[in-house]
Amino acid sequence: MSAATAAVPASAPGATAEPAIRVQGITKSFKDVHVLRGVDFEVAPGTVFALLGSNGAGKTTLVRILSTLLAPDAGTATVHGFDVIGDAARVRESISLTGQFAAVDDVLTGRENLQLVARLRHLHSPGRIADDLLARFSLTEAGHRRAATYSGGMRRRLDIAMSLIGEPPVIVLDEPTTGLDPQARIDVWSTIESLAESGTTVLLTTQYLDEAEQLADRIAILHEGTIIQNGTLAELKKLLPAATVEYVEKQPSLQDVFLALVAGRGGQ
Numbered sequence: 001m002s003a004a005t006a007a008v009p010a011s012a013p014g015a016t017a018e019p020a021i022r023v024q025g026i027t028k029s030f031k032d033v034h035v036l037r038g039v040d041f042e043v044a045p046g047t048v049f050a051l052l053g054s055n056g057a058g059k060t061t062l063v064r065i066l067s068t069l070l071a072p073d074a075g076t077a078t079v080h081g082f083d084v085i086g087d088a089a090r091v092r093e094s095i096s097l098t099g100q101f102a103a104v105d106d107v108l109t110g111r112e113n114l115q116l117v118a119r120l121r122h123l124h125s126p127g128r129i130a131d132d133l134l135a136r137f138s139l140t141e142a143g144h145r146r147a148a149t150y151s152g153g154m155r156r157r158l159d160i161a162m163s164l165i166g167e168p169p170v171i172v173l174d175e176p177t178t179g180l181d182p183q184a185r186i187d188v189w190s191t192i193e194s195l196a197e198s199g200t201t202v203l204l205t206t207q208y209l210d211e212a213e214q215l216a217d218r219i220a221i222l223h224e225g226t227i228i229q230n231g232t233l234a235e236l237k238k239l240l241p242a243a244t245v246e247y248v249e250k251q252p253s254l255q256d257v258f259l260a261l262v263a264g265r266g267g268q
Contacts, residue, residue: 018081020045020170020201021066025075028061035061037225038075043218045169048192048202050216052209057222059205060100063174066203067097080169096163100175103159106148110139110158113147117165133161137191153184157191170201177211189214 021043028036035058043049053059064070066077068088077084080094104113111130118126134143137157147155156176163171173192177185192215195202206212212219213233220230229236252260 017045019043019078020047020080021049021203022078023062023066023075024077026062026065026072026077027074028058028065028070028072035225036065036072039222039225039227041220041227041230043201043203045201046196046199047217048196048204048215050212050219051203051205051222052207052212052219053205053222054207058225059207059222060174062222063097063172063203063205066091067095067172068092094168095170095172096166096168097172098159098163098174098176100178104147104150104155104162106146109144109146110134110150110154111143113158114162114165117162121166123166129165133164136194137161151184152180153187156180156184156188160188160191160195164195164200168200170203171195172203172205174205175207176204177206177208185211 019042021041023039023041026036026039027034039058039062041049051059051062061070065072066079066084068084068091071085079091082090082094084091104110105116108116111127111134114130114133115126118129123129130143131140134140137160139154139158139161142150142154147158150158160171160173160176176192177188180188189211192202192204196215196217204212204215216233218230218232219236220227221236222228229239
């Protein structure tokens with residue numbers, strides 16, 4: 001358990017849990033460019049919250065503010081109950097950020113990457129921590145290999161594993177599947193689902209609609225610096241007229257074809 005986790009008392013029975021992330025009226029401009037124009041949302045503990053938006057919508061700027069790398073012009077934000085400005089050090093203890101590109105050291109093996117992070121965080125038994133995470137992310141057999149030999153999906157899984165060292169209660173994944181092939185994307189999706197099942201709060205930024213639909217408990221659509229809709233997938237679908245029901249023979253999707261062909265050639 002991290003120091004930040006221990007610092008927050010458990011809620012009384014029947015009480016509403018404090019949001020893991022709370023953003024209120026956040027604005028940010030770069031000279032004359034208004035990137036965030038008053039962003040508001042909350043993320044419940046132990047859920048996957050998808051921030052969906054196209055390139056330039058302001059997703060990464062908001063992530064940088066939540067991870068204390070950038071100060072907002074106005075508004076407030078808290079992570080695990082700590083203010084991103086007034087309690088920046090406690091926020092950094094509570095959060096882990098995985099960016100768009102895997103931050104692994106190619107010269108080191110997978111196990112050595114994990115051990116290095118554990119040592120930097122002054123944790124006991126870095127070897128045991130590394131072995132546990134390699135097993136959790138199905139990387140045990142590759143643990144002795146240099147990270148340079150890993151596929152894109154394996155590198156991303158290792159990157160996420162590194163971000164979990166120290167058991168941060170909140171993890172931010174900034175477009176984690178950018179540039180990955182279809183199989184690697186599915187591997188990362190499975191990893192994110194397992195994080196949520198273990199009680200970790202996940203803030204996921206993405207420009208892929210299918211990714212948000214597959215993973216998120218709630219979805220917020222960020223457009224031109226503001227949240228234009230926020231709700232569950234079912235709630236968002238109700239914003240459109242009801243579909244006309246017709247009988248259509250279901251055809252396999254390209255993803256179905258790709259996975260079937262790859263699986264069929266697995267031994268070659």
